[in-house]
Amino acid sequence: MKLSSLSACFQGVIPSIVASSDAHGLPNITYVSQVFLIDETHVALSCQFFNKTRRNLSENPRAAVEIYDPVSFQAYRLELRFLREETTGPLFDTMAMRIQAIASHTGMEGVFRLIGADVFEVVSAGRVEGFLTAGAADAADQVSVTGLRTELRGLQLVSERINRADDLETLLAATLDALDVYFGFAYTIVLLADDPAQKLVTIACRGYGGGVGAEVAMGEGLIGTVGRERRVLRMTGLNESLRYGRAVRRSFLSDGGSSRPEIPLPGLPDAQSALVMPLSVEDRLIGVLAVESRDPVAFGEWHEAYLDIIANQIALGIDRVMDADETAAPADSPSSSQAAPTDTIQRQRRTLTYYRGVSRQRVPHPQRARPHPLETAARVEEAGPHRLHQPRASPRPIPGPARGEGQPGEPADPAAQPAPREVPGAADHLHRPRPLRAPGRG
C-alpha cells in the first residue's frame, strides 16, 4: 500500500494510536497527535515530552501505529521500526513549527515544544479489514478529499491578475478574489511586515467582514510564528491541535505553572484548518498570507505547493507596487523628497502607517473637503465584489467569539479573555496606501 495514498490520515485530524513495548515485554499504548509522512517508507512521530514510548523505543525499536481517515474513519495499521531521533534539520524544523504555533497560541511556549522527531522505517502498512461495517466501508472507498483539480488554470489566472495590477489595492483585491473563485479559498488575510516593531499588520482580508489594521506580534500564534520562522505552516485538524495544546496548558497550570492568556486569532472563530505562508522577496519578509477554512481537511499538499507559488508572486507584486507608489509620490510630499525613498523598510513603514491610520479612523479626514480620487474610485467599486469602505475612527475588537472561548472541555478562565484588538469594519475592505507625509513613522 502506498503511504502517499493515505495522506489524509497523516493530517492529524483524528489522533493516531501507537503501541510500544519495553525490553521486558511490558506494552505501552498512547495517542499521538500526528504521524508525519516523510516518504513512502518512512514516517516520524513527534516527541514533545520525554515519555514512556520514547524510553521503550530505546529498548525495543518495534512499534505499531493505527491511523484513521478523517472523513470515513477507516483505520490503517503501520508496523514500524525506530531508526533515529532528529533534533535539528529540515524534518525537525517542519514538525517543530506546527507545535511552536500551537504552543504560542495557547501560551505554552517553552513548555510544549518538540524535543525530537522520531524517525521510523515503515515495515508494513495495511488497511484494517472489518474496522467499518460492510456498507460504511464501501462508502468510504468512494470518498475523495482531493481538492479541485483546476489548479493549473487557477494559478495562471491568479498570476495574470497579480501581474496586471498597478496598485496595491487592485493587486490584493484581485488576488484574494481569484483565490476564492479559482481555489475556493474564501477566507484570506494578507498582512504586511513591520520589522522594526516586530509586528504584522493586516492590509487586506476577504470573507471576514473586515479586519484591516489588525496586528499580530511577530512570533505569536500561527501567523506570528510564520512571520518569525518564514516557513509555510499547514494546520489541519486545527481544533484537535488546539484542544491538545489546551490540555497541556491545563496540566501545566494545575501543576503550579503560570502562562500568559491564549492568543485570539484574527480570523474565523471556528476555523478547522489554516494554511499560512510567508511573503518573501529574496531574504526580506514582506508579509504573511493566511488562508482559513471550516473544513478540517481543506488543505492538502497540492494546496500548499500551489499557494507557495502564488505567495511568491504576491510578495513580488507587493514589492513592485510599493516601488511604483514610491516613484509616483506627489512632489510636495516630504516622503518623496527626503533621503532613502526606496529603502524597503521605510516604504513598508509608510504603507503600514497608512493602514494603521485607516484602522483608527471612523470618519473621513475633516480637512479633506473633496474626496480623494481613490475614494471616488472606491465608491464606484462598492457595488462590486470588493466593497471599499470609509475609514473608521477607532479600533474595535474582533467581532464574535475569539477562538478558544467556549470550547468544550476548556474551563472558563477570565484571565484568558482575549485582549482588545484593532480590527474590522462591517464588510470586506481593502485600502490603498497613499504617499504619506511622515516617512519612517508609525
Added chain:
Amino acid sequence: MPRETLRSFFTGGVSVIVGTVDAGGAPACCRGIAIATTDDFETVTVYVPVATAQATVDNAGATRRVAVGCSHPLSHESIQIKGIARDIRPAEADAEVFVRRRLEEFAAVLEQIGLPPHVTMSVAHWPAFAIDVSVEEVFDQTPGPRAGVPIG
C-alpha cells in the same frame, strides 16, 4: 488524579485503546469499544471488536500483558491502565446492549468535534471479545508535565 475523575473514564463518551505485545516483542494495538469495572478498579473489563482485535487478543493470551488507554476526546484528559489479562472470552450476548450504548455515547462526543454520528456508528463493534484485566498500575496520561505520573 481524584478518584472521581478516574471514575469519569468508565461512564461513557470515552475513547478506549488497547496495546499488547507478542512473545517476540512486536507490539499490536486496536481500538476498544467499551470498558467497565465492577470492583472499583481492581479489575477492568475491556471490550474489543472481534473483527479487528485478533492480534491483540492473541498477544494478551500469550503474554498476559495488557495496556489500556482511556481518553476524553474533548479535553484530552487521559489515563493508562496496565495489568494482567485474567480472562479472554467472546463477550456474552447480554453485553451487546452495553457495548452499543458506549459506542453511541462515544459518537455523541465525537459529533461535538465534527465527526458525524453515523460515521462513528459505522465502526464494527459486535461481536466482541471481553478481556478481564487485573489492574496493576494506573498512570495519568493527559498531555503535559504530569503525563506518566502514577495514580493512586
